[in-house]
Amino acid sequence: MKTTQPYQPLLLRILHGLTGLFLVAAILTAVWTYDTYDGRWGRIPLPIFKDIEGIHGTFGLWTLLIFPAFVVYAFHRGQRRLVQPNSIAQLARVGQPIWWYTLNRFTNTLALLALTFALFSGKMMDETWLPKGELQHGWYYAHLGSWVVMVAAIASHLLMNAKVGGTPLLLSMLTRKVRDRDSPKFWPEQVSQWRQNVRKGAWKTWFQPVSGLMILEIAILISIFIAWVLPVLNKAVESGLV
Ligand code: HEM
Ligand code: HEM
Incomplete structure (x- = not known):
């Protein structure tokens, strides 16, 4: 029964694997x-390690x-595994197989959003806050919260994948x-084919029609860009350069 074994494209396995x-x-x-630095909601007795x-x-x-590359993959080649325009309607078919597939698509999409939040709030952290005992910063609370959201998102992601495809999936x-x-030996050929198509004007249809998923992808990529730029701008303002 080899042919029924689920198979994941190599590029997905690399990007998904590294991100994970x-x-x-x-x-x-x-x-x-x-x-080490906080412990207000309980502690596991790990050694203090600054x-x-x-x-x-x-x-x-x-x-x-690595995340932006995974995002671009997931929203293009992996698009079918994220929420679809008819996903909300399919949620009404409670208990049927399509319902579980739809939930799986929601949890995949949710995992991407949860990670965007965790990475963004992490970039807003200042590495001097915790050593100085400053535990009241808004971004620190947001970042702590993002951990809870991320763990819940991964747990649901794993549960849903286990439900729809079991251990083989x-x-x-x-x-x-x-x-x-x-095989990766075809990648250079595929990239040059893609570049040829772009040169021939394939890009004209990239954003047509504008879909909800496209907006979500752009929003995630812009958030990541802002996460890189904002701390640099803040530092420049603090040191009087701007
Ligand atoms: C830690 C262990 C993880 C395991 C074992 C796992 C497992 C899987 C599996 C089996 C699939 C394929 C589903 C299918 O064929 O329909 C998948 C897809 C996916 N996973 Fe994970 N996952 C893990 C972590 C994560 C994390 C941390 C994220 C967060 C960013 C994530 C986001 C996704 C997304 C977005 C897809 C859809 C990929 C596509 O577009 O093709 N996964 N995962
Ligand atoms: C899903 C969980 C988390 C992810 C993905 C994550 C990710 C990140 C990222 C991307 C940074 C920025 C790194 C940099 O710019 O150098 C960061 C910084 C930081 N994070 Fe997290 N974080 C998570 C949870 C937490 C939690 C629960 C804490 C609680 C103590 C925490 C504490 C910090 C601190 C103190 C920094 C600043 C340190 C530094 O920039 O070197 N993080 N995190």
Whole structure:
């Protein structure tokens, strides 16, 4: 029954895998950072480790670097696995298989939004706040909240994927098998084909018709751009350069 095994394109596995790996590392080091510097809502007795903040920031930054590529993939080649124009109507078909597929698409989309919020609020953090004991900043609370939202989003994402495809679907994201026609040796050819099409004017139809998903993709990418630029501008204003 090999043909019924779910298969994930290699590019998806790479982008999804790296995002997931760095994100899980950021989530775990976030707990340790909270444990070291805060602990107002309970503590796990982890050793005090002041450098964990910088390590967390590094994993957060790596997630932020790979995330835009994953977003572009998910909204284009992976579009069918995100919310669709008819998704709301399909939510009425409670309990039918399509209902679970629709919920799965919602949780996929939600995971992207949750991560945008976590990365954005992380970029608004100042690394000096926690060492100085400043735990009252609005962005710090937002960033703490983003952890809860992210963990809930991943948990629902995993549950929904387990529900619609069971262990074979979950494992299909982790396998190293590559089908012949999905091999990276075709990538240069596909990129040059794509560039040729763009040159021939394919770009004219890119934003037509404007869809809800397109607006969502642009909103996420703009948020990431602002997350990079805003701290730089703030620093420039603080040091009197602007
Ligand atoms: C889903 C969970 C989280 C993600 C994806 C995440 C991601 C990030 C990102 C992208 C940065 C910016 C890094 C930089 O610009 O260098 C950051 C900074 C930071 N985060 Fe998180 N974070 C998460 C949860 C938390 C939690 C729960 C805490 C609580 C202590 C926390 C504490 C910090 C601190 C103190 C910084 C500033 C440190 C620095 O910039 O080096 N994070 N985070
Ligand atoms: C940590 C372990 C994770 C596992 C085991 C996992 C598993 C999966 C699986 C099996 C699929 C394919 C679903 C299908 O074929 O319909 C998928 C898709 C997806 N996952 Fe995850 N996931 C994980 C983490 C994450 C995280 C952290 C995010 C957040 C950004 C995320 C976002 C997505 C998205 C957006 C898709 C749809 C991809 C596409 O457009 O083709 N996943 N995931």
